Amino acid sequence: MVHLTDDLTAFKSFDAALPAFDVTAMRAHTAEHPYWVHFGAGNLFRAVHAPIAQTLLNEGEVASGVIVAETFDADIIDEAYKPYDNKSLNVVLKSDGSIENTLVASVAEAFGVRAHDAEWDGLAAVFRNPELQFVTVTITEKGYAVTRDGAPLPWIAPEVEGGPDTAVSAMGAITALLLERFKAGAYPIAMVSTDNFSQNGDRFGAAIREFAALWAAKGFVGQDFLDYLADDTKVSFPLSMIDRITPNPAQSVADMLGEAGFEDNQIIHTAKRTNIAPFSNTEETWYLVIEDKFPNGRPALEKAGVYVADRDTVNDADEMKVTTCLNPLHTALATYGMLLGYLSMSETIADPDLTKLVERLGYVEGLPVVTDPKIFSPKEFLRQVIEVRVPNPNIPDTPARISTDTSQKIPVRYGVTLSKYFAAGDAGVAGPEGQQTLDDLVAIPLVIAGWLRLLIGTDCKGTRDDGTEVTLSPDPRISEMQEHLKGLSVGSHCSNAAVKAAIAPILSDTTLFGNDLTNTPLSTKIADYLTRLADSTNTAHAVLKDALK
Ligand SMILES: NC(=O)c1ccc[n+]([C@@H]2O[C@H](COP(=O)([O-])OP(=O)(O)OC[C@H]3O[C@@H](n4cnc5c(N)ncnc54)[C@H](O)[C@@H]3O)[C@@H](O)[C@H]2O)c1
Ligand SMILES: O=P(O)(O)OC[C@@H](O)[C@@H](O)[C@H](O)[C@H](O)CO
Structure with missing residues (x-):
């Protein structure tokens, strides 16, 4: 039986790759020489960033570890980091059925941000x-x-009124910490968003500058701080693309670890509903591509498998993944997976109608608008997603995880592609079946109709294809969407006109689709699909088959 707090020698009896560095020495070195802070101590950090930091340590590229900070849910640090000496086990579940464990000990320090207390002071010192x-x-x-x-x-709002000394939200705290760095000597730094959306660095930079401007308007900071944030030789916001399907920790993996003698296999559900554990479960494939814009230098991230590239390459790689070749397919499968009652993502793609849906979405509707990033082939990337990665039955991923915040994801996952079709106009884009225009899209309107069909219901409960109630995944806009759809119900033969009227305010919302879809061929298609999907129970397969034949 082993615990993460045990001496590494105890792990001789457990099958895991161990850190090849002295953890105590690494921590002492980091305290004096920090080079990397990560915000967001969730599962992706455990499966991508912390292992990269470990490889850099193992290879002798650096002598310091990564420092992790958590603003939104500091309980993660108290419950899933500190009791385990900030270590974790990364479990890679390969598509051939084999498993690879790594004991990750690259986290030098973990800070939970709740107030400007002693913990905050520690983090502020790192930024100085x-x-x-x-x-x-x-x-x-x-x-x-x-x-x-x-x-x-x-x-x-309270942080804007209270000034930097009161900032504890992610954007507020990071802006306040950059203010500490500015005051200490205006030292340079790169701020890298590794979240899943297009031009993530640009949006991150805009949010930080927006926060600082709100403080400047109240007299808390001066123009010199705004100038520091606007100067990318001082503070840069590189673009990035990140990819590794990393589900929430699964009971099946916890049980398997327990049987193998790993005792720190508890799954923790924090009060703020983060699902975390002293282990992460993830797939074999991963990519991290970062724009090479590090004004204070960087270690040889390439040696840990990171692609470091120019802005256009990163942007193309990111748009390829998040707007066409992976995430739109994920949301399509998760939406119909919730509708059809599938419990795992591998089950969704095993359904031939859903395979057809994502093949059309990726190869026919998505690929024609992709700009090849050249560092890997979009078509091969797509093939792997459809044939190898999502079908991997060992990855315990669920439609419910991917359905979280769908309203926030739609603009990125479909809006960007829709905008490219809007821009192409009547000339269209060159697709596998000749020039294709908005009029030719089938999979995207099917996904939007499927999402609206799932949302028919009340109180954050939706309706499955078979008419049973389903608890929807959290999403900040569910109530608003359900209010629009409240006149519709499944099985009551709503007229096409009633469906059109109910969804008109949703389709015209440019914050959802990046475009006003009313008065386009898409709105008619979405209304027609939704009318048929809602007409009676158990319609989804027939609608998919008919539309995709
Ligand atoms: N898990 C994956 O497969 C994967 C892969 C690629 C990219 N991503 C990106 O990483 C993000 C996090 O994924 P994860 O798997 O770590 O999720 P997770 O649920 O394990 O962790 C979420 C993290 O985000 C923080 N958070 C949530 N809401 C917040 C808010 N309003 N303000 C500030 N922080 C907030 C949480 O506290 C936690 O640190 C995703 O949203 C996505 O953009 C995830
Ligand atoms: O992480 P989210 O919530 O933005 O999206 C859910 C999944 O689509 C996503 O996490 C993928 O697993 C990931 O993007 C694969 O790299």
């Missing part, structure tokens, strides 16, 4: 250190929001 080279972030799309309709969001 001239040697700090870069920050990475995985805080979900929601984490970057500062204002809506020009006014600070309700949870941000």
Whole structure:
């Protein structure tokens, strides 16, 4: 039986790759010479960033570890980091059925941000250190929001009024920490968003500058701080693309670890509903591509498998993954997976109608608008997603995880591609079946109709294809969507006109689709598919088959 707090020699009896460095010495070195801070202590950090930091240590490229900070849910640090000496076990579940465990000990220090207390002071000291080279972030799309309709969001407003000394939200805390760095000597730093959306660095930079401008307007910071944040030789916001399907920790993996003698296999559900554990479960394939814009230098990240590239290459790689070749397929499968009652992602893609849906979505509708990033082939990437990665039965991924925040993901996962079709107009884009225009899209409207069909219901409960109730995954806009759809119900033969009227305010919402879809061929298609999907129970397969034949 082994625990993460055991001496590494105890792990001789357990099959795991061990750190090849002295953890105590690494921690002492990091305290003096920090180079990397990560915000967002969730599962992706454990499966991608912390293992990269470990490889750099193992290879002797660096002598310091990564420092992790958590703003949104500091319980993660108290419950899943500190009791385990900040170590974790990364479990790679390969498609050939084999498993590879790594004991990850590259986290030098973990800070939970709740207030400007002693823990905050520790983090602020790291930001004042001239040697700090870069920050990475995985805080979900929601984490970057500062204002809506020009006014600070309700949870941000008190920090705008109270100034930097009160900032504890992700964007507020990071801006306040950059202020510490500015005051200490305006040292340079790279701020790298590694969340799943197009031009993530640009949006991160805009959010930080927006926060600082709100403080400047209240007299808390001066123009010199705004100038520091606007100068990319001082503070850069590189673009990135990150990819590794990393489900929430699964009971099946916990049980398997327990049987193998790993005792730290508890799954933790924090009060804020983060699902975390002292282990992460992930797939074999991974990519991290970062724009090479590090004003304070960087280690040889390439030696740990990271692609470091120019801005256009990173942007093309990211758009390829998040807007066409992976994430739109994920959302399509998760939406119909929820509708059809599938419990795992591998089950969804084993359904021939859903395979057809994502093949059309990827190869026919998505690939024609992809700009080849050249560092890997989009078509081969797509093939692997459809044939190898999502079908991997060993990856315990669920439609429910991927359905979380669908309203926030739709603009990125479909809106960008739709905009490219809008821009191409009547000339269209060159597809596998000749020139194709908005009029030719089938899979994208099917996904939108499927999403709206799933949402028919009340109180964050939707309706499955078989008419049973399903608890929808959390999403900040569910209530708003359900309010629009409240006149519709499954099995009551709603007229096409009633469906059109109910969904008109949704289809015209440019924050959802990047475009107003009313008065386009798509709105007719979406309304027709939705009318048929809602007409009676158990319609989804027939609608898919008919549309995709
Ligand atoms: N898991 C994956 O397969 C995967 C792969 C590629 C990219 N990503 C990106 O990483 C993000 C995190 O994924 P994860 O697997 O670590 O999720 P997770 O649920 O394990 O962790 C989510 C993290 O985001 C933080 N967070 C949530 N809401 C926040 C808010 N409003 N403000 C600030 N922080 C907030 C949480 O506290 C936690 O640190 C995703 O949203 C996505 O953008 C995930
Ligand atoms: O992480 P999210 O919530 O943005 O999206 C859910 C999944 O689609 C996503 O996590 C994928 O697994 C990931 O993007 C694969 O690299």
